[in-house]
Amino acid sequence: MTSPVPAQIAIPLIVFVAVVVLLRRVVLHHATVDRLLNRAMLWGVATLILLERGIAPQIGSLLHQLSMGTLLMEVAGLYGAARLWSGADPASAFARQRVYDLAGLAGAAIILAVGTAARQDGRLVGQSLDWPTVVVWSILWIPLFAAGRLSWRAAVRELRSDESGIAERIVYGTLLATLVVGSGGLVISAIQLAGPGATADPALARWAAPTFAVSALGAALLAVPLIAWLRARVGLDRAGRYCRRLRPLWRDLTAAVPEVVLEPGPQAAGSDARLIRMTVEIRDALMHLRHYLPEEAAGADHVEQIQRAIAARSSGAAVRTRRSGHTAGPPVGDIDSDLRLLLAMAREWPQGAKDVST
Structure with missing residues (x-):
């Protein structure tokens, strides 16, 4: 048979x-x-x-x-x-x-x-x-x-x-x-x-x-x-690609404002969860840094504003009271809107940390 x-x-x-x-x-x-x-x-x-x-x-x-x-x-x-x-x-x-x-x-x-x-x-x-x-x-x-x-x-x-x-x-x-x-x-x-x-x-x-x-x-x-x-797992999906694009920006911002870093998530967290976490941490860091932005930088582009704010915070500058509408970086909205703006900002962000004197 x-x-x-x-x-x-x-x-x-x-x-x-x-x-x-x-x-x-x-x-x-x-x-x-x-x-x-x-x-x-x-x-x-x-x-x-x-x-x-x-x-x-x-x-x-x-x-x-x-x-x-x-x-x-x-x-x-x-x-x-x-x-x-x-x-x-x-x-x-x-x-x-x-x-x-x-x-x-x-x-x-x-x-x-x-x-x-x-x-x-x-x-x-x-x-x-x-x-x-x-x-x-x-x-x-x-x-x-x-x-x-x-x-x-x-x-x-x-x-x-x-x-x-x-x-x-x-x-x-x-x-x-x-x-x-x-x-x-x-x-x-x-x-x-x-x-x-x-x-x-x-x-x-x-x-x-x-x-x-x-x-x-x-x-x-x-x-x-x-x-x-x-x-x-290897970061080849869309969320993984976005995470790689945001990483230089996220790295420098969380180094400057470490208190915005969230508690570590599960080791098996997927790229979607990592992307949301990075977006939230970057947004929170920008909210903190706006208080260190000198008045004379208000007319600069977003990247230069952020760099000046990082330099001011690193040098121990006092927290400033900002007038409404002056922010370090793009306005805060919903996650999807912020992600689009942050990806645009990440394209202009230098790969290494860069200090801008105040």
């Missing part, structure tokens, strides 16, 4: 899916939906391994039926995640998931029961259009289409949303493509088995090939947040 997918194709795909699962469990295993997806993918890895029956061809029929059971458990996790995408209450997600898991286990038990004769004969369930095949198809197809329907509706809703950006549209478009591949594989499998001119398929490649394709596409889809996390 041969494996349905050549090893040179199957092994790299299994390794790829397994690596994505491992990395997601390390990096993205906090949100409820991520935990459900990670568990579903773990069952998916088991499904792919069991489908490669070359590891134990003498019990290939049993491995094939077990792969159907693990596929059901994978679909149970995907269905739970799809319910969350559809607006179900996250607080009761794991209570619902226990019900879905029990249904998956019950379906796996039924498959093993109706597949007893096939195991004894060394056949694969699904090779012929008999009653065990009809039972197995019903047990597999109903939850597959249920989970696919919810996922399809969620993806279409997000694609139609005006708030979805290009990256989000690519992700949801890929999800729709994955659902099309999976559904198409089921239809083609049914036609090949029950339609006219059915060809022999002793290894049931018509079952395994779509499963491998959907698993690979799904893993690629779920790897997108990993790539975003990695970009944020």
Whole structure:
């Protein structure tokens, strides 16, 4: 009994899916939906391994039926995640998931029961259009289409949303493509088995090939947040780039006014949190420095005003009472407005500290 997918194709795909699962469990295993997806993918890895029956061809029929059971458990996790995408209450997600898991286990038990004769004969369930095949198809197809329907509706809703950006549209478009591949594989499998001119398929490649394709596409889809996390960690995302642009300005201002530095945040804080923190600290430093700005510097540009204020504070100058409208740097507004102004100021800020005599 041969494996349905050549090893040179199957092994790299299994390794790829397994690596994505491992990395997601390390990096993205906090949100409820991520935990459900990670568990579903773990069952998916088991499904792919069991489908490669070359590891134990003498019990290939049993491995094939077990792969159907693990596929059901994978679909149970995907269905739970799809319910969350559809607006179900996250607080009761794991209570619902226990019900879905029990249904998956019950379906796996039924498959093993109706597949007893096939195991004894060394056949694969699904090779012929008999009653065990009809039972197995019903047990597999109903939850597959249920989970696919919810996922399809969620993806279409997000694609139609005006708030979805290009990256989000690519992700949801890929999800729709994955659902099309999976559904198409089921239809083609049914036609090949029950339609006219059915060809022999002793290894049931018509079952395994779509499963491998959907698993690979799904893993690629779920790897997108990993790539975003990695970009944020190395500072290649937009917030990280902004942080690098602001760093010389932030460094000199917080050195001049160290009391504005906030308490250290979590080590795992992302670049978005670092950007907000830098923006707030720069803004607070500017508010402090305006009290050290000499009157004669009021007409200077923002960068020169700040440098004069830093020099005055460093020399121990007395705090001055400023008239309304005289500030060191741009006016304080909302975070987004301030960020745009500070980025413009950072472009003119010297890379090294520069003292301007008063």
